[in-house]
Amino acid sequence: MDIRVICVGDELLTGDTVNTNLAFIGDRLAQLGLALQGEICAPDDERRIIDALHICQNADVVIIVGGLGPTIDDLTRPTVAKFLGRQLQLDPAVRDGIRAYLGVRAASLPADALDVQAQVPEGAQIMPNRNGTAPGLILRHHRTLWALLPGPPRELIPMFNQELLPAILPQTQADWDAVTLHVCGMPESTVEKQVRNTLGDTGGIHLAFCIKNDNIMVRLSQPCSCRHEILEQAVHALRNAFGYHLMPPPHRTAAEYLGAILTERRLTIATAESCTGGGVAAALTDVPGASAWFPGALVTYANDWKTQLLGVPKQTIDTFGAVSEQTVHAMLDGLLNNYHTDLGIATSGIAGPGGGTPDKPVGTVVVGAAATNNAWREVKTFRFNGLRDSIRARTTATAINLMLANLLNH
Amino acid sequence: MDIRVICVGDELLTGDTVNTNLAFIGDRLAQLGLALQGEICAPDDERRIIDALHICQNADVVIIVGGLGPTIDDLTRPTVAKFLGRQLQLDPAVRDGIRAYLGVRAASLPADALDVQAQVPEGAQIMPNRNGTAPGLILRHHRTLWALLPGPPRELIPMFNQELLPAILPQTQADWDAVTLHVCGMPESTVEKQVRNTLGDTGGIHLAFCIKNDNIMVRLSQPCSCRHEILEQAVHALRNAFGYHLMPPPHRTAAEYLGAILTERRLTIATAESCTGGGVAAALTDVPGASAWFPGALVTYANDWKTQLLGVPKQTIDTFGAVSEQTVHAMLDGLLNNYHTDLGIATSGIAGPGGGTPDKPVGTVVVGAAATNNAWREVKTFRFNGLRDSIRARTTATAINLMLANLLNH
Numbered sequence: 001m002d003i004r005v006i007c008v009g010d011e012l013l014t015g016d017t018v019n020t021n022l023a024f025i026g027d028r029l030a031q032l033g034l035a036l037q038g039e040i041c042a043p044d045d046e047r048r049i050i051d052a053l054h055i056c057q058n059a060d061v062v063i064i065v066g067g068l069g070p071t072i073d074d075l076t077r078p079t080v081a082k083f084l085g086r087q088l089q090l091d092p093a094v095r096d097g098i099r100a101y102l103g104v105r106a107a108s109l110p111a112d113a114l115d116v117q118a119q120v121p122e123g124a125q126i127m128p129n130r131n132g133t134a135p136g137l138i139l140r141h142h143r144t145l146w147a148l149l150p151g152p153p154r155e156l157i158p159m160f161n162q163e164l165l166p167a168i169l170p171q172t173q174a175d176w177d178a179v180t181l182h183v184c185g186m187p188e189s190t191v192e193k194q195v196r197n198t199l200g201d202t203g204g205i206h207l208a209f210c211i212k213n214d215n216i217m218v219r220l221s222q223p224c225s226c227r228h229e230i231l232e233q234a235v236h237a238l239r240n241a242f243g244y245h246l247m248p249p250p251h252r253t254a255a256e257y258l259g260a261i262l263t264e265r266r267l268t269i270a271t272a273e274s275c276t277g278g279g280v281a282a283a284l285t286d287v288p289g290a291s292a293w294f295p296g297a298l299v300t301y302a303n304d305w306k307t308q309l310l311g312v313p314k315q316t317i318d319t320f321g322a323v324s325e326q327t328v329h330a331m332l333d334g335l336l337n338n339y340h341t342d343l344g345i346a347t348s349g350i351a352g353p354g355g356g357t358p359d360k361p362v363g364t365v366v367v368g369a370a371a372t373n374n375a376w377r378e379v380k381t382f383r384f385n386g387l388r389d390s391i392r393a394r395t396t397a398t399a400i401n402l403m404l405a406n407l408l409n410h
Numbered sequence: 411m412d413i414r415v416i417c418v419g420d421e422l423l424t425g426d427t428v429n430t431n432l433a434f435i436g437d438r439l440a441q442l443g444l445a446l447q448g449e450i451c452a453p454d455d456e457r458r459i460i461d462a463l464h465i466c467q468n469a470d471v472v473i474i475v476g477g478l479g480p481t482i483d484d485l486t487r488p489t490v491a492k493f494l495g496r497q498l499q500l501d502p503a504v505r506d507g508i509r510a511y512l513g514v515r516a517a518s519l520p521a522d523a524l525d526v527q528a529q530v531p532e533g534a535q536i537m538p539n540r541n542g543t544a545p546g547l548i549l550r551h552h553r554t555l556w557a558l559l560p561g562p563p564r565e566l567i568p569m570f571n572q573e574l575l576p577a578i579l580p581q582t583q584a585d586w587d588a589v590t591l592h593v594c595g596m597p598e599s600t601v602e603k604q605v606r607n608t609l610g611d612t613g614g615i616h617l618a619f620c621i622k623n624d625n626i627m628v629r630l631s632q633p634c635s636c637r638h639e640i641l642e643q644a645v646h647a648l649r650n651a652f653g654y655h656l657m658p659p660p661h662r663t664a665a666e667y668l669g670a671i672l673t674e675r676r677l678t679i680a681t682a683e684s685c686t687g688g689g690v691a692a693a694l695t696d697v698p699g700a701s702a703w704f705p706g707a708l709v710t711y712a713n714d715w716k717t718q719l720l721g722v723p724k725q726t727i728d729t730f731g732a733v734s735e736q737t738v739h740a741m742l743d744g745l746l747n748n749y750h751t752d753l754g755i756a757t758s759g760i761a762g763p764g765g766g767t768p769d770k771p772v773g774t775v776v777v778g779a780a781a782t783n784n785a786w787r788e789v790k791t792f793r794f795n796g797l798r799d800s801i802r803a804r805t806t807a808t809a810i811n812l813m814l815a816n817l818l819n820h
Binding site: 019051352 | 616800
């Protein structure tokens with residue numbers, strides 16, 4: 001099964017938009033055992049779009065994302081129609097649907113801008129868009145299924161799940177038997193070494209490693225023609241070797257895993273954040289159902305807020321600095337004593353670009369995790385390389401992993 | 411100037427990693443007036459990588475990202491060497507550099523894993539890696555410059571800026587004269603209509619629109635052969651038409667622009683967040699230098715935290731609900747009265763997937779922005795479509811835009 005994606009849009013090639021649609025589509029297909037064979041990003045330029053269509057024309061399924069809007073730079077619909085030799089025709093039902101979706105706003109837009117999205121290549125199957133105006137389109141041409149999807153994720157995601165998958169699944173068969181394992185709280189080099197040592201010669205199993213912040217993904221795959229037990233045995237061996245560092249499915253992020261453990265043990269957690277500025281709290285509340293175990297956070301970016309809200313002694317900050325293990329200990333004390341959760345996370349660091357000193361250069365970060373009543377506590381200093389964004393993201397990931405590792409140990 | 415990017419890695423096609431490297435490279439090139447002509451994502455598969463190399467072989471510059479590591483799925487180096495007919499040779503200086511970078515950790519790794527990254531195609535120019543082990547490589551072959559960069563952003567970004575750009579810039583010339591304008595606080599349809607009305611027939615100017623959360627980018631570009639004044643006049647006309655909704659350069663996000671205004675006016679801001687869970691604070695502290703104007707935030711996810719930290723009357727929550735304009739007004743009162751900043755933002759909403767009711771379905775969000783001493787205040791209710799992530803992200807963007815619009819009006 002050869003599935004390709006073409007993403008159309010200047011904004012993807014000028015860096016104005018990060019291509020999250022590719023990751024979404026790849027992930028959905030991978031969950032179904034379907035391997036995306038490649039992706040091409042093309043600018044809003046007819047010639048380049050046609051180049052991409054040519055490259056993909058022998059695939060079984062080509063998913064084309066973006067460029068379906070009403071504006072002059074939206075070229076996907078006419079270009080695909082031209083490439084496949086189909087006429088564009090106004091579809092009255094689509095036009096009425098667009099007008100109904102827009103409601104009163106329709107009156108304020110020029111009629112041609114409204115109707116252009118209702119121009120449909122002959123023979124196309126319409127995928128209704130419940131979250132925007134541009135309909136999705138499916139065109140079957142010789143042995144290839146061409147699918148056109150709108151670019152905005154909130155339009156693409158439901159349309160992909162509800163309309164496109166049911167249309168393509170009956171004609172697909174899985175290529176790969178694959179398992180992705182998510183490891184937390186270990187450095188990448190250790191993970192890789194341990195996987196190699198555990199599996200030895202992996203035989204027909206294909207291994208891929210990938211790191212995102214401090215979460216490491218290990219993907220094991222083999223052609224469907226191989227015996228499934230081989231993969232199962234490998235996963236079993238890795239589960240034994242990695243223990244709690246291997247997150248049980250369906251958890252894909254340390255925050256999700258942490259949330260599940262807190263729910264199970266009926267524990268609550270709060271954060272006291274300096275350099276992460278609310279990033280740890282935001283990551284925790286990304287998890288659906290976080291309200292069951294996360295009552296809130298104190299973002300104490302300024303030193304006087306650390307004192308006012310967390311009772312960190314001014315003398316501690318003056319003596320050791322805001323970025324010190326002493327200050328993070330005091331933040332944890334204040335958090336757990338005043339706000340009465342079972343667990344607490346605290347962060348303080350220098351994310352840059354300013355604020356570094358010879359002693360504490362940019363990237364110096366102190367992270368703490370603690371349980372109430374001094375049941376246990378761990379405070380550690382790190383030095384991260386990289387830019388402000390990356391230092392903040394790694395601090396957030398490290399804080400969640402530090403909590404997770406301690407919870408799993410206690 | 412034809413510049414292409416090839417990104418190599420199963421993780422990009424299985425959705426385990428979002429391709430932020432493409433956005434980074436596209437953005438850096440766009441800032442230099444260089445238009446990326448396309449991108450291809452290939453899996454860790456020699457045949458697919460060679461397909462991608464074939465497609466790009468007539469370009470002036472081909473930037474290949476990823477697959478340079480020491481593991482068995484890292485195929486970029488040998489595949490490019492094979493494609494260009496170059497032998498791989500152990501480079502002793504690179505090997506020593508890798509051992510020096512790893513320090514004591516080198517002893518714990520197998521020698522072949524260490525040395526594989528020191529295998530360099532003959533004639534390659536080395537780009538040192540100060541943040542990892544895999545060196546970057548530049549190969550000049552006929553008229554094409556092939557550049558190989560490591561995939562981890564913290565290795566790629568400094569190498570791209572410090573090593574690759576100086577190597578390619580002398581042979582480049584800009585293709586496009588382009589300006590990207592960033593509009594805040596207006597719906598996309600209005601932006602587009604106003605751009606069309608203002609510019610009329612845009613003649614040779616190519617327009618592209620792109621929305622990310624509530625920030626809208628309008629990119630105007632024309633071939634360098636056109637007169638620069640045409641573009642300048644268009645930008646001037648748009649500045650007049652959009653007024654303060656058009657962010658002045660170099661600001662690209664509403665948070666950056668807000669930070670600049672706060673710095674200039676010597677104002678401070680804090681946030682009181684429920685459904686965004688620290689996301690507004692995290693977005694504000696993404697801005698370098700935020701400590702000058704952002705002392706902190708109260709993330710009051712649970713109702714009793716709203717009462718304890720912000721003094722929201724329990725009766726207000728019981729009568730009107732936590733997601734109500736009354737509660738958000740009380741959150742703003744508590745924030746500004748107790749924590750003494752000049753400005754405050756508050757959010758409360760139902761991000762889902764649970765928690766919706768017929769009256770207040772998932773996506774119902776209340777956002778408030780206020781100045782101290784009742785100088786001004788705006789509290790508004792929104793209904794956002796989409797999934798949890800998207801509702802939270804739009805709430806964060808809306809809150810910052812609401813503050814910005816009010817500040818620019820007062």
